[in-house]
Ligand SMILES: Nc1ncnc2c1ncn2[C@@H]1O[C@H](COP(=O)(O)OP(=O)(O)OP(=O)(O)O)[C@@H](O)[C@H]1O
């Protein structure tokens with residue numbers, strides 16, 4: 001395996017100042033190789049989006065190291081981060097698709113903008129925007145619309161298409177399938193699987209354990225700001241080690257098999273507080 | 275900890291079959307261009323009933339919910355059919371009547387929580403505001419009750435969260451704030467449009483328990499819009515399947531999700547199952563699985 005595209009070691013992130021200062025991530029270490037997909041799961045508020053934002057330089061880290069594609073970015077200043085993001089090496093799909101997309105830009109401009117920044121001609125950029133819109137199964141009719149005029153799932157797919165157009169080395173996807181119907185979820189997951197072949201490193205954040213199990217090579221579990229478990233996807237799902245992971249896996253609702261009862265969940269939760 | 279205010283059981287509305295929300299052949303479109311997006315949705319909610327709405331992305335689920343709350347985007351309108359909330363035809367309601375109804379009779383939690391909160395005001399006071407306006411609570415009581423509500427939706431450190439701003443909270447935390455705000459004024463109907471998608475499954479399970487408790491104790495009626503068929507199966511007794519602005523199948527959950535009649539419903543379930551967790555968990559597989 002080649003050198004990891006993303007190397008995070010011993011990362012700390014704090015939010016807020018003085019009295020409001022709180023630690024959101026503590027000593028998090030995680031590598032993602034080219035062509036590898038790492039699923040990041042965990043409790044709400046455990047720091048998944050924070051980790052994603054830190055990797056994109058959208059929140060400053062207070063300790064540890066981040067290396068992207070061989071480049072140590074830990075000490076970067078805002079200007080350098082902006083330049084890195086503009087180069088399109090790393091892309092990010094925000095959890096809230098309304099925030100990934102500028103509400104005032106048409107879908108076409110949203111898709112074309114990152115390409116224009118890379119120096120692609122307008123004509124070429126529009127052609128590529130259409131190709132990627134098609135890949136996420138959206139019609140070109142949406143191009144002149146603004147985000148407020150399309151549905152939640154449509155917005156989410158536009159955000160995915162936008163992350164793909166620049167052909168980045170690393171994509172961090174924060175809940176990219178949560179607002180999608182099952183057909184579109186399957187399609188987006190299949191697209192992401194295809195990307196693996198082209199050597200892109202993916203961090204896939206999701207509460208949908210089925211999607212994570214289906215797409216990730218490895219799964220990392222965050223709990224209260226710490227990585228409590230990292231392992232091969234099948235192992236984490238089938239033989240979860242940490243009590244939180246056990247609670248998580250057994251709470252997932254499924255159509256076919258019974259998930260844990262309320263009493264069983266309460267029992268597992270009690271284990272966590274000891 | 276409970277979401278319920280101390281409403282004695284005896285005061286509860288007597289069981290009645292009168293629907294609290296009913297939609298009859300509701301069509302939604304752009305009245306100027308004549309373009310129609312939703313082609314006739316009917317559903318009836320009696321107290322304590324839970325109806326699920328599933329289906330294709332862009333099929334009109336959110337617009338239908340918005341129509342029921344009288345908050346369609348400016349360019350769209352209900353072009354035919356009727357909507358009644360607690361017996362009142364909403365087309366006759368003025369803005370003052372709507373204000374009285376929203377929150378206390380009908381309430382909602384939508385897909386994108388951040389856009390329903392004021393970014394420059396701490397979240398707790400936004401929940402307390404609902405209690406002051408809708409329930410007439412005094413400032414101190416409202417604060418106290420709001421913190422109780424934050425605790426009921428399983429937010430850790432509710433007092434800290436109370437004084438945080440929306441941008442300081444995670445997606446799932448925001449979603450729980452909105453659920454707390456939506457339940458604050460003890461509504462009779464709650465529309466939950468992808469209201470648990472930002473939550474991890476452990477918290478989701480707790481919120482679903484909470485909604486089920488509210489249904490049992492106060493007769494809360496729910497419309498649950500979700501792409502997660504398993505959530506709908508767990509919570510809803512009746513399901514509507516929408517595709518391209520139309521309802522393709524509508525019936526009891528046991529039938530629609532387990533013995534679907536329409537091809538689209540079958541496809542929806544098959545696709546859902548393609549990334550169902552049971553496929554990846556050894557020993558949890560059921561016979562159907564072995565065939566594929
Ligand atoms: N800008 C901020 N200022 C202060 N605290 C913040 C800020 N953003 C996030 N936090 C806090 O950091 C913690 C982690 O939040 P984060 O958004 O990373 O969680 P998450 O794992 O993505 O949760 P979810 O699954 O709900 O999206 C939370 O306790 C949150 O309140």
Ligand SMILES: Nc1ncnc2c1ncn2[C@@H]1O[C@H](COP(=O)(O)OP(=O)(O)OP(=O)(O)O)[C@@H](O)[C@H]1O
Pocket residue numbers: 148149150151152153154179181311330331332333334335336337338347348349350
């Ligand atoms: N303001 C608007 N003007 C015109 N068309 C709109 C507007 N808002 C939504 N639409 C369109 O109406 C259709 C239905 O949208 P709606 O948001 O109800 O879908 P949905 O079923 O909730 O989808 P999702 O599951 O993706 O959230 C979509 O095709 C959408 O593009």
Ligand SMILES: [Mg+2]
Pocket residue numbers: 048049050095174444445446
């Ligand atoms: Mg998040």
Ligand SMILES: [Mg+2]
Pocket residue numbers: 151152153335336337385467
């Ligand atoms: Mg919707």
